[in-house]
Amino acid sequence: xxxxxxxxxxxxxxxxxxxxxxxxxxxxxxxxxxxxxxxxxxxxxxxxxxxxxxxxxxxxxxxxxxxxxxx
Numbered sequence: 001x002x003x004x005x006x007x008x009x010x011x012x013x014x015x016x017x018x019x020x021x022x023x024x025x026x027x028x029x030x031x032x033x034x035x036x037x038x039x040x041x042x043x044x045x046x047x048x049x050x051x052x053x054x055x056x057x058x059x060x061x062x063x064x065x066x067x068x069x070x071x
Contacts, residue, residue, distance in 0.1 A: 045069050 042050075045066065052062040 048057070048062060048065045048069065051057050052059070057065070
């Protein structure tokens with residue numbers, strides 16, 4: 001009978017998690033990633049250049065991001 005109480009607790013936790021926005025399809029378990037187009041039509045490298053020009057990232061961060069995007 002004690003196991004039945006545990007099932008209710010787990011069920012309540014699952015319902016609360018679901019209502020808070022957790023969905024099983026949101027889990028990324030190593031599957032393929034979707035490639036998204038930039039929202040404003042800019043290429044990722046252009047976005048990095050803009051962020052560097054505005055001073056949001058340092059030169060080291062800019063160089064690292066540029067190298068990563070070049071692959």
